[in-house]
Amino acid sequence: MADFVYRNGVFFDGSGADPVLSDLAVKDGRIAAVGPHLEVDPDTVEIDCRGLWLMPGLLDIHTHLDLEVELAPELPEVVRHGTTTVVMSNCSIGVAYGHQRREGEDPIVDCFARVENMPKPVLRRVADACTWTDSQGYLDHLESLPLGPNVVPMIPHSMLRIEVMGLNGSVAGPPAPQELDRMEQLLEAGMAQGYAGFSTDALPFHFLANAPNKKKRIPTQYAGFRELARLTEIVRRHGRVWQATPAKDDILAAVRSFMLTSGRLYGRPLRTTVLAALDLQTSRSAMHLCLLLSSILNSRLFKGMLRFQALSSSFRIWSDGAINPLADEIPAFRALNERELEDRDGRMRILNDPAWVASFRKMWLGGKGGWSVDRLRRHLRCEKIVLSRRLDDMVVAECPLPHWVGESLEAPYRRLLAFQAANGRFPHARDAEAGFFSGFPDPIGDDAAFLLHLLREWDTDLRWETTIANRNPATLGRLLFHDQTLPGFNDSGAHLANIGFYDGNLRTLKIAQRDGLRQVARAVHRLTGLPADFFGIHAGLARVGAQADLCVIDPVALERWNPEETYHFVHRSQLGCRQVVNRPCGVVRSVMIGGKIVWAGDRYADAFGTRAYGRVMRAKDHPLERQLYGP
Structure with a gap:
């Protein structure tokens, strides 16, 4: 007696053969029979698969x-x-x-x-x-x-x-x-x-x-x-x-x-x-x-x-501040990743170290301006690292300013530039955002400085996502x-x-x-x-x-x-x-x-x-x- 029978499924056997409409019976942990209209005892548990695909696990x-x-x-x-x-x-x-x-x-x-x-x-x-x-x-x-x-x-x-x-x-x-x-x-x-x-x-x-x-x-x-x-x-x-x-x-x-x-x-x-x-x-x-x-x-x-x-x-990944599956690929991020997750003070010391800041800026801005081999590699999509280093590729998942969630970091960066250009009288900045923007270096200068300030202020409270492939x-x-x-x-x-x-x-x-x-x-x-x-x-x-x-x-x-x-x-x-x-x-x-x-x-x-x-x-x-x- 079969323990289970699957009825009328579109059956794929795993070999690559075309599917067929079929029943499948199971007894003692193994497949006992495959075919149409299988006869089973009344005590067999029947699983109706009409309109469904039945396949190997x-x-x-x-x-x-x-x-x-x-x-x-x-x-x-x-x-x-x-x-x-x-x-x-x-x-x-x-x-x-x-x-x-x-x-x-x-x-x-x-x-x-x-x-x-x-x-x-x-x-x-x-x-x-x-x-x-x-x-x-x-x-x-x-x-x-x-x-x-x-x-x-x-x-x-x-x-x-x-x-x-x-x-x-x-x-x-x-x-x-x-x-x-x-x-x-x-x-x-x-x-x-x-x-x-x-x-x-x-x-x-x-x-x-x-x-x-x-x-x-x-x-x-x-x-x-x-x-x-x-x-x-x-x-x-x-x-x-x-x-x-x-x-x-x-x-x-x-x-x-x-x-x-x-x-x-x-x-x-x-x-x-x-x-x-x-x-x-x-x-x-x-x-x-x-x-x-x-x-x-x-x-x-x-x-x-x-x-x-x-x-x-x-290939969609989430990052907690600078910590993500690819952080160790980049020496500047690697220094942050070497710290224990709960060691915020240690990361702050690194984020404020002038030598580290210089190395981060060199990495982040490399190939984004002027004429160089790195600029050509970036244009041709032949870079050596996986992260794109683009704010418009970094979408906010969680942060202390809820209205940023779902935006790319490029959007608040552009609002910050407008806020600073208007000497803090930018009408589209919300009160909480305006207060936050007031703490940024003015002028911010570039997107590297923007990201650095976010990491210093929020650390792993900034959760963002990107799609790398x-x-x-x-x-x-x-x-x-x-x-x-x-x-x-x-x-x-x-x-x-x-x-x-x-x-x-x-x-x-x-x-x-x-x-x-x-x-x-x-x-x-x-x-x-x-x-x-x-x-x-x-x-x-x-x-x-x-x-x-x-x-x-x-x-x-x-x-x-x-x-x-x-x-x-x-x-x-x-x-x-x-x-x-x-x-x-x-x-x-x-x-x-x-x-x-x-x-x-x-x-x-x-x-x-x-x-x-x-x-x-x-x-x-x-x-x-x-x-x-x-x-």
């Missing part, structure tokens, strides 16, 4: 949910968006080896706080929970949790280095020969235990957060090519995935490292997924260079297997369906107050919807079967015998949904902090994980958060996976 392949899973293992924001499987431990950081606290070091806090903009109190609570001491212990721990979705952990390189060299040693230089040997042994053990891959990072603005190492990058970035080649050879031999980021300021180093994917050079292709193919507002060439490099490495000449991840959304919908659509990309890079579980892309998979479906059901089938494949095959896990296909991870989408609600209007901020009591979320109403009708309904209508199952629905997914060639699903 979606995959989120770039997350940092290994933090949240320790505090809220049901991962509610994931599940309500139709995502049933998440890949964790990206960008070289994670908790595979426990808290790793030794000799006063606190690696989880040190590595995550600035790289992923996570509050230190939250990270300390996570570290307190990480009582295991090796990668097998981590898998055992995950299996004890009341998981919401399935979780797919990887071995994180920074933590691997810390485990062998200690935190301070791991940022001091290359390993000794015996240390590299030990890293190989631990990575080999992780692959044998079923970890799906290995993650590294080379982005030059990922720094540690605790003294005395605040000016040092995370440990993975102190690895030379020889270390990287030896470790990825283990990943290659096991047929697992290498997740990487480029050394964006050293193109030759990036190309050399990504050539490790080559089957022709190294005997067998290395599955490689890289962050990220983005249509950056300040660098139009970056996206094209990524796609060109990938196509060359995947050609018959090199026989690689590399895919750049593509964000399914406009993927503003053009047509370009975004081409990126998401390009044969050199995988939809991903949602960064779920990180940058809690700065970004919110849990809805990334739904955005991909919405973009596809404009071009008909065949394109939707392609989108479903790129969110399910394709990434599951790339990561080598048992997920992503809705076929008889497969684990019953399913979601039901309302296409009418999907078409009606405007993703840019459903962002809001909530207090997550389990995390103890505020978070950006994006919760579309009515789009995801139902979510099943492991043969049990976890989300229906607009609510979670009663046992959600107290019983396990998802499981730890190992690489599908691991013996435990073979026991479940065969070879």
